[in-house]
Amino acid sequence: MSTEIDTARAAALLDEAPLAHASLFRFATAGSVDDGKSTLVGRLLHDSKAILADQLDAVARTSADRGFGGPGAAGVQAIDLALLTDGLRAEREQGITIDVAYRYFATDRRSFILADCPGHVQYTKNTVTGASTADAVVVLIDARKGVLEQTRRHLSVLQLLRVAHVIVAVNKIDLVDFSESVFRGIEADVQKVGRELGLGSDGITDLLVVPVSALDGDNVVERSERTPWYTGPALLEVLETLPAADELESHLESFRFPVQLVVRPQGALAPDAVAGGLDVEKYRDYRAYAGQITEGSVKVGDKVSVLTPGQAPRTTTVTGIDFAGAELTEAVAPQSVALRLADEFDVARGDTIAAAGTVREASADLYAALCWLSPKPLREGAKVLVKHGTRTVQALVRSVSGKLDLATFKLEGASSLELNDIGHAQLRLAAPLPLENYLHHRRTGAFLVIDPLDGNTLAAGLVNDHPGDHEDERYSI
Amino acid sequence: MSTFLTEEPTQVTEAAVSTRLSSLDTLESEAIHIIREVVAEFEKPALLFSGGKDSVVMLHLATKAFWPGKVPFPVLHVDTGHNFPEVIDFRDRTVERLGLKLVVGSVQEFIDRGELAERADGTRNPLQTVPLLDAIQSNKFDAVFGGGRRDEDKARAKERILSLRDEFGQWDPRNQRPELWNLYNGRHTVGQHVRAFPISNWTELDVWRYIERENIELPGLYYAHDREVFARDGMWRAVGEVSQPRPDEEVITKTVRYRTVGDMSCTGAVESAAATVRDVVIEVAASTITERGATRADDRISEAAMEDRKKDGYF
Numbered sequence: 015m016s017t018e019i020d021t022a023r024a025a026a027l028l029d030e031a032p033l034a035h036a037s038l039f040r041f042a043t044a045g046s047v048d049d050g051k052s053t054l055v056g057r058l059l060h061d062s063k064a065i066l067a068d069q070l071d072a073v074a075r076t077s078a079d080r081g082f083g084g085p086g087a088a089g090v091q092a093i094d095l096a097l098l099t100d101g102l103r104a105e106r107e108q109g110i111t112i113d114v115a116y117r118y119f120a121t122d123r124r125s126f127i128l129a130d131c132p133g134h135v136q137y138t139k140n141t142v143t144g145a146s147t148a149d150a151v152v153v154l155i156d157a158r159k160g161v162l163e164q165t166r167r168h169l170s171v172l173q174l175l176r177v178a179h180v181i182v183a184v185n186k187i188d189l190v191d192f193s194e195s196v197f198r199g200i201e202a203d204v205q206k207v208g209r210e211l212g213l214g215s216d217g218i219t220d221l222l223v224v225p226v227s228a229l230d231g232d233n234v235v236e237r238s239e240r241t242p243w244y245t246g247p248a249l250l251e252v253l254e255t256l257p258a259a260d261e262l263e264s265h266l267e268s269f270r271f272p273v274q275l276v277v278r279p280q281g282a283l284a285p286d287a288v289a290g291g292l293d294v295e296k297y298r299d300y301r302a303y304a305g306q307i308t309e310g311s312v313k314v315g316d317k318v319s320v321l322t323p324g325q326a327p328r329t330t331t332v333t334g335i336d337f338a339g340a341e342l343t344e345a346v347a348p349q350s351v352a353l354r355l356a357d358e359f360d361v362a363r364g365d366t367i368a369a370a371g372t373v374r375e376a377s378a379d380l381y382a383a384l385c386w387l388s389p390k391p392l393r394e395g396a397k398v399l400v401k402h403g404t405r406t407v408q409a410l411v412r413s414v415s416g417k418l419d420l421a422t423f424k425l426e427g428a429s430s431l432e433l434n435d436i437g438h439a440q441l442r443l444a445a446p447l448p449l450e451n452y453l454h455h456r457r458t459g460a461f462l463v464i465d466p467l468d469g470n471t472l473a474a475g476l477v478n479d480h481p482g483d484h485e486d487e488r489y490s491i
Numbered sequence: 492m493s494t495f496l497t498e499e500p501t502q503v504t505e506a507a508v509s510t511r512l513s514s515l516d517t518l519e520s521e522a523i524h525i526i527r528e529v530v531a532e533f534e535k536p537a538l539l540f541s542g543g544k545d546s547v548v549m550l551h552l553a554t555k556a557f558w559p560g561k562v563p564f565p566v567l568h569v570d571t572g573h574n575f576p577e578v579i580d581f582r583d584r585t586v587e588r589l590g591l592k593l594v595v596g597s598v599q600e601f602i603d604r605g606e607l608a609e610r611a612d613g614t615r616n617p618l619q620t621v622p623l624l625d626a627i628q629s630n631k632f633d634a635v636f637g638g639g640r641r642d643e644d645k646a647r648a649k650e651r652i653l654s655l656r657d658e659f660g661q662w663d664p665r666n667q668r669p670e671l672w673n674l675y676n677g678r679h680t681v682g683q684h685v686r687a688f689p690i691s692n693w694t695e696l697d698v699w700r701y702i703e704r705e706n707i708e709l710p711g712l713y714y715a716h717d718r719e720v721f722a723r724d725g726m727w728r729a730v731g732e733v734s735q736p737r738p739d740e741e742v743i744t745k746t747v748r749y750r751t752v753g754d755m756s757c758t759g760a761v762e763s764a765a766a767t768v769r770d771v772v773i774e775v776a777a778s779t780i781t782e783r784g785a786t787r788a789d790d791r792i793s794e795a796a797m798e799d800r801k802k803d804g805y806f
């Protein structure tokens with residue numbers, strides 16, 4: 015009834031670690047059904063002491079009720095660690111993961127957001143959800159089974175999403191007697207798939223293979239003596255030291271800022287701010303553009319272009335960067351701020367503010383890769399909605415130009431896309447959008463395809479260059 | 492003609508790396524982005540405000556999102572009638588200070604009209620769903636902000652940031668929309684609405700570190716104070732109008748604080764000497780048991796208590 019105190023833990027979280035300034039690292043799991051994703055996540059949380067006593071008790075009780083571990087099992091061996099993330103009733107009844115579970119833990123090096131994703135093919139859309147925001151994805155493979163079709167599907171999705179780091183964990187190594195030759199065989203298969211997909215060899219992503227036993231904890235938090243032939247780091251060590259995606263992307267200096275809304279109080283100033291001494295005269299005609307910087311940085315005095323669909327870009331100067339009463343001189347992605355501009359343009363939600371001289375014209379022709387996530391297939395001639403940045407426009411599917419064959423990783427001819435297909439399509443937009451190649455712009459190169467009838471999300475879209483478009487052909491507006 | 496924005500990639504520099512935001516700044520920025528998206532895309536949002544720490548943090552984030560303007564939506568409180576008086580007082584002062592409109596959905600009124608029945612255990616937390624849905628419908632709210640966090644409970648851990656609810660307010664955990672990147676799809680049909688959880692990715696410790704950093708005022712019962720309590724279900728219950736000890740339950744005075752604030756009849760206090768926000772940050776970092784495990788009788792009812800309530804339209 016009192017809050018029990020573990021002072022060592024408090025010290026680890028607050029004092030020794032510079033946690034107040036530590037950055038976030040997001041990672042997800044993937045891989046075929048039953049390969050041990052949730053067990054691995056449970057093991058990682060357990061061994062890094064991120065499970066609190068009442069959670070562990072609850073999971074131990076449920077495990078005992080279900081006879082997990084068999085007679086004589088004791089301690090952590092008697093706990094079904096997957097129950098730490100498989101929190102839905104249906105998941106516990108069926109022993110599978112249906113939707114992503116988000117968990118949070120910190121070591122003295124980093125704070126993590128962890129997304130435990132399902133392996134079942136039916137729930138691929140949820141795995142794509144978990145992977146879309148991840149800095150790294152851990153793909154599990156059952157050492158007894160090797161690379162399966164679902165492994166190939168997930169690896170294709172990760173390549174498509176350009177997830178910066180893919181770590182393949184060859185799991186259940188205990189069930190193959192910690193055999194090096196089994197591991198090396200799977201490792202070679204994985205490297206081959208990586209080469210075929212361009213994963214780990216494209217300069218954007220990297221690919222690592224680690225032998226683990228999620229159940230027993232080998233090479234999860236600490237290196238195992240039972241795999242002496244493996245000299246690489248344990249999984250947690252890898253996760254603690256990889257650079258986050260936005261660190262890798264920080265070389266993209268081009269400032270991008272989709273406008274979310276216009277802040278224009280017109281006299282309706284916040285009473286608490288006024289009571290706190292806000293200069294009412296100064297803010298009478300206040301007008302600023304609120305949004306989140308998607309990439310790059312901005313300084314007061316920077317020249318920027320305002321991109322409004324259907325209009326020529328307009329160039330102006332940033333006169334102020336406001337954040338809740340603080341006047342900043344500079345802001346970086348992913349900060350949410352409000353920008354003031356020198357000219358009284360008509361700027362609205364859906365417009366994009368970008369560093370001047372780095373933009374080309376918007377386009378109504380969208381060439382894209384699509385990861386189709388709906389049981390309703392995509393057909394040529396269909397009308398859909400495209401949500402890009404802060405703008406949603408109507409679109410016509412002009413053509414489907416092919417889909418990925420998971421056996422060969424080659425694009426084969428197709429005129430429609432079905433559930434879980436990865437394909438290419440060309441769409442005609444009702445209004446031009448400032449589209450960018452996803453390869454170089456994770457945010458402004460991504461979009462959703464939405465069903466105009468029921469509003470459901472049909473696909474994850476990734477902008478490709480137009481055919482014949484040249485990287486070096488630049489317009490300075 | 493070239494038709495894309497473009498840029499010249501250069502190499503990663505040390506300086507660029509060091510400008511990364513701290514985890515708290517990243518979470519704050521993510522939350523403000525979500526709040527602004529919902530305000531921009533929905534006709535009539537409202538924010539669930541109980542005076543509890545998560546909803547206070549939500550309101551603070553909203554003031555930052557729209558500064559120097561007013562928060563552009565009303566707040567909604569589902570009043571169980573089993574309140575801590577100091578929390579209601581705090582609620583009213585906050586609403587007044589920010590110039591907001593307060594909508595109250597009252598469990599008591601539903602009971603008085605015979606539309607809800609008191610439970611045998613006297614707990615009113617699960618009874619909040621009906622007045623909540625009624626308030627959403629009668630006010631035509633199409634988006635409702637909540638302060639729910641994924642680290643609170645294993646069912647919450649599964650929920651999207653924008654969570655679609657059907658005509659009956661129900662959550663369908665087996666059929667959630669994909670939620671990709673930071674592109675939130677809030678489209679819904681007539682009768683449906685959306686619950687938005689901008690602080691989904693915050694932990695209890697993040698909330699407290701943020702309260703400390705931003706100097707946010709909370710109801711006093713979050714800090715250590717002396718209170719008359721009695722033991723029930725392994726928790727310290729406050730003595731109050733709706734929370735009376737049985738003859739065999741001894742009343743004693745203890746130094747306690749609350750980790751969550753809810754229905755007085757099912758929220759327990761923890762023994763604590765943490766009298767300042769810094770003390771609480773240290774205590775939360777050191778705690779070996781979760782906030783709900785420590786303080787909520789309603790979550791101990793069954794293994795899937797939260798999931799079942801959410802399926803029925805709960806927060």
Ligand SMILES: Nc1nc2c(ncn2[C@@H]2O[C@H](COP(=O)(O)OP(=O)(O)OP(=O)(O)O)[C@@H](O)[C@H]2O)c(=O)[nH]1
Pocket residue numbers: 045046047048049050051052053054096109110111112131132133134154185186187188189226227228229230
């Ligand atoms: N022997 C052994 N068994 C394991 C190991 N990892 C997982 N298992 C078992 O494999 C089964 C499936 O584990 P889960 O963690 O639920 O698999 P999953 O990949 O999360 O499954 P889905 O999420 O449904 O795709 C369970 O019975 C685990 O106990 C391991 O390293 N060794």
Ligand SMILES: [Mg+2]
Pocket residue numbers: 051052053096100110111131132133
């Ligand atoms: Mg699983």
